[in-house]
Amino acid sequence: MKRQTLCWDCENACGGCSWSDHWKHTPVEGWTAKRTRLRMDKDDYGDSYIVIECPEFKRDRSDRNGPEILGIDPNN
Numbered sequence: 400m401k402r403q404t405l406c407w408d409c410e411n412a413c414g415g416c417s418w419s420d421h422w423k424h425t426p427v428e429g430w431t432a433k434r435t436r437l438r439m440d441k442d443d444y445g446d447s448y449i450v451i452e453c454p455e456f457k458r459d460r461s462d463r464n465g466p467e468i469l470g471i472d473p474n475n
Contacts, residue, residue, distance in 0.1 A: 430454065
């Protein structure tokens with residue numbers, strides 16, 4: 400199983416930290432991360448990180464990644 404980055408569960412995931420801020424992609428000082436390569440397109444790969452711990456991490460408490468985005472009624 401591939402490990403996912405901590406960033407997907409962070410409220411700063413879309414522009415709220417130095418890593419995600421407007422394509423700057425500056426690693427966050429003090430994070431624990433593993434360098435990796437992501438497939439961007441058929442023959443194109445880009446450098447990225449799997450973030451394991453981050454001092455800027457804030458648990459995303461919104462429902463924006465919840466059932467409604469998939470069109471699922473959570474009451475049924």
